[in-house]
Amino acid sequence: MAKKRASSGGIFKKFIITLVVLIILGLGGTLVFYYLRYFGPQVTGNHEYLYIRTGSDFNDVYKTIRDEDIVRDTVTFAWAAHQMKYTNHVKPGRYRLHEGMSNRKFIRMLQLGEQEPVDLSFHVFRTKAQFAGFVSKKLEADSLTLLRYLDSNTFVNQFGLNTDNAFVMIMPDSYKMNWDISPEKFYKRMYKHYENFWTPERKQQAAAINLTIPQVSILASIVDAEAVYDDEMPTIAGLYLNRLRKGMKLESDPTVIFAMNDFTIHRVLNKYLSVNSPYNTYVHTGLPPGPVMMPSVAAVKAVLNYQKNDYLYMVAKEDFSNRHNFATNVAQHNINAAKFRKALTEHKIMK
Incomplete structure (x- = not known):
């Protein structure tokens, strides 16, 4: 009888031990299951x-x-x-x-929503369409939508701008922003940066040369289009300000190229000078209604800190150094221009 009880007790003990082991294994399996689902490595290295x-x-x-x-x-x-x-x-x-x-x-x-911001850095662009195309490759918004905002008077009027001059509020720099930023917030961010640039001191400088803030950037765009080297910018700015003060037409080749929307032109021929456009400064006196390219910060600063000179004329140097010969009178300018035209012909640059 005692042996039977001992045997029964042993069996029960083994049963309990087995049950405990099974429960532990079950719990362990469950823990492993949950661990792998929650904490185990899952993301592949297929995409950044x-x-x-x-x-x-x-x-x-x-x-x-x-x-x-x-x-x-x-x-x-x-x-x-x-x-x-x-x-x-x-x-x-x-x-x-x-x-x-x-x-x-x-x-x-x-x-x-812990996304990684996009580093958006850019220099200058010729047109709004080129800029919108560049941004659309970096952010979620498509180029047509981005362009539509710049071409909407209803939208840009809130910044005191219009569709002709709205491009001036885009300043080349480096920005950090979320990939999914809306076009509206994107441009408000651009305008905030533009607004911060225009300190009271710079606004006073603009007033001193009798230009509005957008007009400074419009002139800067012409200076930028003319100058390859930054050190020539203040000289060119001074020249154009002289012409504006005298009521002379600016007669800037980049404005003609912009008016024709043909940036492959290397030689502005006489037949181009009469193109019917408010951007053609050979036809119209004063500044064009908008920038002929996105002006760089260096060009804007060059206009505000222009060189005080007596120059009224300029033409590219005949050595193709991308620098300019400046003149205070028509006679000297004609000599400089003849040298450059001869060099163009000799190099067979006809357009």
């Missing part, structure tokens, strides 16, 4: 960024992640996303991916 467009829902995000092999196991990602309640909190943006990121870290980043 995940782009989520404005208006996307979770299905769009899941499709992108699946189609581009962003994670090793899309089923696990979807399960974790539902558990973390991300599916109803999708935020657009440009998200930096790190190989081996866990679902938890990856989804948490998306959930909080």
Whole structure:
């Protein structure tokens, strides 16, 4: 009888031990299961960024992640996303991916909208369309939408500008901004930078030369188009200010090229000078209605700090050094111009 009890007790003890072991193994398996789903490495190294467009829902995000092999196991990602309640909190943006990121870290980043800003750096562009095309390759907004804002009087009027001169508020520099920034916020950011540049001192300098702030930038665009070297900019600015004060036409070749919308022209022929456009300063006195290119900061500063000289004429040097011969009178200018025309002909530059 005692042996039977001992035997029964041993069996029960073994049963309990086995049950405990099974529970531990079950819990361990469950922990491993949850660990792998939440904390295990999931993000692949196939892409540097995940782009989520404005208006996307979770299905769009899941499709992108699946189609581009962003994670090793899309089923696990979807399960974790539902558990973390991300599916109803999708935020657009440009998200930096790190190989081996866990679902938890990856989804948490998306959930909080912790995107990596875009470094947007640019120099000068000839036209608004070129600028819009460049920006559209860096940000979510497409070029047509970006251009449409600059061509909307309703939009640019809030900055005291119009569609002719709105381009002056875009200043070449380096910016950091989110990839999904709206066109409206983008231009407000550009205008803020422009507004900060125009300190009270610079506004006084503009008033001293009898130009509005947009007019300074318009003249700067002409100076920029004429000058290859920054050290010539103040001289050229002084020359054009002399002509403006005397009521002379600016007669600037870059304005003709802009009016013709043909930036392949290297030789401005007489037949081009009568092109019918408000930008043609051979026809119209004063400044054109808008910039002929995006002016650089150096050119704007050159206008504000122009060289006081007596020059009224300029022409490119005949040695093709991209510098200019300056003159105070027509006679000397004609001599300089003849030298340059001869050099163009000798080099067979006819257009």
